Amino acid sequence: MNILRRKSTKLLLASVxxxxxxxxxxxxxxxxxxxxxxxxxxxxxxxxxxPQNMAKMVEEMSNGRLIIKIDAxxxxxxxxxxxxxxxxxxxxxxxxxxxxxKGKDAxxxxxxxxxxxxxxxxxxxxxxxxxxMELMQKAYAPHKMLSFPGGNTGNQxxxxxxxxxxxxxxxxxxxxxxPGFAGEVMAKLGLAxxxxxxxxxxxxxxxxxxxxxxxxxPGMDIKMGFHKIAPFYYTGWHEPSTELQYLxxxxxxxxxxxxxQEILLTAMRVSAYDMYIQNYAMSADAWSxxxxxxxxxxxxxxxxxxMDAIKKANAEVVAGYTKANPLLKEIVDSQNAFQKKARQWTxxxxxxxxxxxxx
Amino acid sequence: MNILRRKSTKLLLASVxxxxxxxxxxxxxxxxxxxxxxxxxxxxxxxxxxPQNMAKMVEEMSNGRLIIKIDAxxxxxxxxxxxxxxxxxxxxxxxxxxxxxKGKDAxxxxxxxxxxxxxxxxxxxxxxxxxxMELMQKAYAPHKMLSFPGGNTGNQxxxxxxxxxxxxxxxxxxxxxxPGFAGEVMAKLGLAxxxxxxxxxxxxxxxxxxxxxxxxxPGMDIKMGFHKIAPFYYTGWHEPSTELQYLxxxxxxxxxxxxxQEILLTAMRVSAYDMYIQNYAMSADAWSxxxxxxxxxxxxxxxxxxMDAIKKANAEVVAGYTKANPLLKEIVDSQNAFQKKARQWTxxxxxxxxxxxxx
Numbered sequence: 001m002n003i004l005r006r007k008s009t010k011l012l013l014a015s016v017x018x019x020x021x022x023x024x025x026x027x028x029x030x031x032x033x034x035x036x037x038x039x040x041x042x043x044x045x046x047x048x049x050x051p052q053n054m055a056k057m058v059e060e061m062s063n064g065r066l067i068i069k070i071d072a073x074x075x076x077x078x079x080x081x082x083x084x085x086x087x088x089x090x091x092x093x094x095x096x097x098x099x100x101x102k103g104k105d106a107x108x109x110x111x112x113x114x115x116x117x118x119x120x121x122x123x124x125x126x127x128x129x130x131x132x133m134e135l136m137q138k139a140y141a142p143h144k145m146l147s148f149p150g151g152n153t154g155n156q157x158x159x160x161x162x163x164x165x166x167x168x169x170x171x172x173x174x175x176x177x178x179p180g181f182a183g184e185v186m187a188k189l190g191l192a193x194x195x196x197x198x199x200x201x202x203x204x205x206x207x208x209x210x211x212x213x214x215x216x217x218p219g220m221d222i223k224m225g226f227h228k229i230a231p232f233y234y235t236g237w238h239e240p241s242t243e244l245q246y247l248x249x250x251x252x253x254x255x256x257x258x259x260x261q262e263i264l265l266t267a268m269r270v271s272a273y274d275m276y277i278q279n280y281a282m283s284a285d286a287w288s289x290x291x292x293x294x295x296x297x298x299x300x301x302x303x304x305x306x307m308d309a310i311k312k313a314n315a316e317v318v319a320g321y322t323k324a325n326p327l328l329k330e331i332v333d334s335q336n337a338f339q340k341k342a343r344q345w346t347x348x349x350x351x352x353x354x355x356x357x358x359x
Numbered sequence: 360m361n362i363l364r365r366k367s368t369k370l371l372l373a374s375v376x377x378x379x380x381x382x383x384x385x386x387x388x389x390x391x392x393x394x395x396x397x398x399x400x401x402x403x404x405x406x407x408x409x410p411q412n413m414a415k416m417v418e419e420m421s422n423g424r425l426i427i428k429i430d431a432x433x434x435x436x437x438x439x440x441x442x443x444x445x446x447x448x449x450x451x452x453x454x455x456x457x458x459x460x461k462g463k464d465a466x467x468x469x470x471x472x473x474x475x476x477x478x479x480x481x482x483x484x485x486x487x488x489x490x491x492m493e494l495m496q497k498a499y500a501p502h503k504m505l506s507f508p509g510g511n512t513g514n515q516x517x518x519x520x521x522x523x524x525x526x527x528x529x530x531x532x533x534x535x536x537x538p539g540f541a542g543e544v545m546a547k548l549g550l551a552x553x554x555x556x557x558x559x560x561x562x563x564x565x566x567x568x569x570x571x572x573x574x575x576x577p578g579m580d581i582k583m584g585f586h587k588i589a590p591f592y593y594t595g596w597h598e599p600s601t602e603l604q605y606l607x608x609x610x611x612x613x614x615x616x617x618x619x620q621e622i623l624l625t626a627m628r629v630s631a632y633d634m635y636i637q638n639y640a641m642s643a644d645a646w647s648x649x650x651x652x653x654x655x656x657x658x659x660x661x662x663x664x665x666m667d668a669i670k671k672a673n674a675e676v677v678a679g680y681t682k683a684n685p686l687l688k689e690i691v692d693s694q695n696a697f698q699k700k701a702r703q704w705t706x707x708x709x710x711x712x713x714x715x716x717x718x
Contacts, residue, residue, distance in 0.1 A: 057625055061420060063618040119709055121639050129640030155708035235711040259422040266416055270625055273632040280480050281488035284701040299707050301715055342643040348658050349514035350478055352594040354710045356660055
């Protein structure tokens with residue numbers, strides 16, 4: 001086909017010369033070059049793989065008519081500026097997560113994940129079959145942006161702890177890195193919640209500036225090395241299915257031809273699912289490696305007393321947000337109603353199947 | 360854009376006339392029309408939705424250059440002839456399931472699901488990150504077909520039973536509709552395994568020609584009405600994540616331009632994930648409705664004695680197949696190794712999260 005394409009282009013050029021028109025043939029083959037900014041650095045796999053795979057699919061499917069250039073955070077120097085850069089049109093789109101923007105617009109908070117919320121298939125079902133996409137567009141409309149799922153981490157682990165948590169009192173004064181919404185919850189339980197730059201986490205944990213921290217899950221944690229110095233790995237509660245987001249400048253999107261819009265939408269959609277699956281495999285591999293090399297590490301769940309206190313504190317923090325923001329309340333109510341229904345199915349299908357087949 | 364496109368086509372025609380060439384411009388805008396045959400009827404949602412959504416995406420992304428026409432089983436009259444029709448080139452592609460072809464080629468059996476096998480995310484991770492796709496192409500290569508995931512049902516329920524199964528003896532002589540591989544397993548336990556056409560299942564169960572049957576899960580079972588006459592709904596073991604398949608005639612695929620190949624591959628991939636999510640939502644909705652309207656229905660798991668006997672019989676049936684088919688053994692070994700690793704992650708993530716949050 002390449003040869004035919006080249007011949008055809010020559011013909012088009014010939015026709016342009018003959019007809020004395022200079023725009024029509026280019027309109028047909030017009031190349032759109034877009035810029036995408038990520039909140040992540042250029043090597044943070046699998047987060048960065050999602051937009052990279054998306055851009056590759058778009059280029060191949062569009063036969064080079066839509067090119068998406070990716071600037072990672074090391075390039076644009078503003079990990080948490082991508083929202084404003086897409087809103088302002090300096091970038092056409094971003095790959096990030098909605099819950100980072102709760103300070104700008106609280107309504108965006110629940111679109112990534114919520115503590116004690118849905119699992120990944122439950123959440124995708126909410127987005128695509130349960131009204132979630134409509135609510136996400138409603139929340140982003142004031143910012144003149146569109147938003148789409150951008151990849152799921154699945155269940156995130158509760159964190160690496162140097163000492164076992166046997167009772168609620170063990171949490172009092174515990175120095176933990178746990179940012180965002182979950183950090184607000186843990187602070188209510190008396191933890192000293194701190195935020196420390198990723199590059200300093202290992203040393204802080206090693207030297208005692210931190211007693212505990214949460215990152216993501218085995219697939220991403222393994223490179224950080226926390227398993228070498230904190231032997232208690234707690235199961236998750238705060239991010240049961242973290243869905244990243246693509247943000248797209250609405251005006252720029254509206255200027256794409258219909259077929260390129262469809263190509264972009266489809267590539268974003270599949271790249272999100274694919275990242276979920278990629279991270280699933282990465283976590284399976286990484287945990288297998290960690291468990292083999294560090295057999296002293298124990299998987300723990302918090303005692304009931306602790307979980308109950310976390311749930312109570314979480315309900316209070318959520319109530320503070322829903323009270324102040326009607327649209328946030330509408331989103332959380334929609335999620336809770338969907339989760340209640342979907343969870344019944346999850347329990348009678350995957351959960352009971354897994355329970356019956358524990359080795 | 361439509362106006363510009365029309366103008367451009369006119370220009371191309373002009374150039375063809377001027378240059379005295381009649382093929383080049385058509386090569387550029389050539390429309391490929393494909394035919395897809397499904398194993399299902401035209402209303403079997405969500406199975407039929409996957410190829411329908413796929414064809415729609417392909418048409419939109421290709422701007423009408425690749426049109427896929429779908430013939431459901433009522434049209435081509437040969438639900439189980441689609442394999443041969445794609446192999447022989449009467450159809451370009453099919454939407455079906457690999458395990459239907461175990462009689463033609465046993466190596467294709469494990470590519471849909473295996474009893475006591477992987478959950479849906481585990482299985483997608485095996486396909487896309489664990490070597491599954493390579494093994495699937497290897498298994499289909501002798502048939503000159505390519506194969507791709509076509510949509511997942513998630514965990515299928517173990518079936519509707521009129522009487523509770525309290526002991527292994529309760530299964531002896533039980534008349535059950537459970538086709539395929541799982542039927543072979545259940546026959547070893549002394550069940551009278553029968554196959555009955557879908558349209559006659561309800562009446563057979565009502566009149567006692569059947570004591571039990573399995574179909575899919577609440578989302579698809581609800582239309583069949585089994586819940587009205589069989590109050591025990593058993594959890595699944597035999598199809599923990601049934602992935603349907605697209606089959607594509609290899610030669611036809613190789614003749615598509617590269618961009619249309621990418622469009623087709625991407626649309627198939629996303630339609631498969633989407634069907635999994637669609638069915639998840641359908642099952643959540645349907646179970647909520649059934650549980651409300653028929654509160655007498657009980658979700659049951661088989662007693663340990665029964666599960667152990669099923670596992671033993673299953674291992675024997677699998678061993679019979681692996682002994683006779685080296686490639687099937689290679690596929691099953693790959694699945695088992697991946698499952699062993701991935702299941703550890705599933706347990707410490709979703710399973711323990713769900714366990715900690717049972718209401």
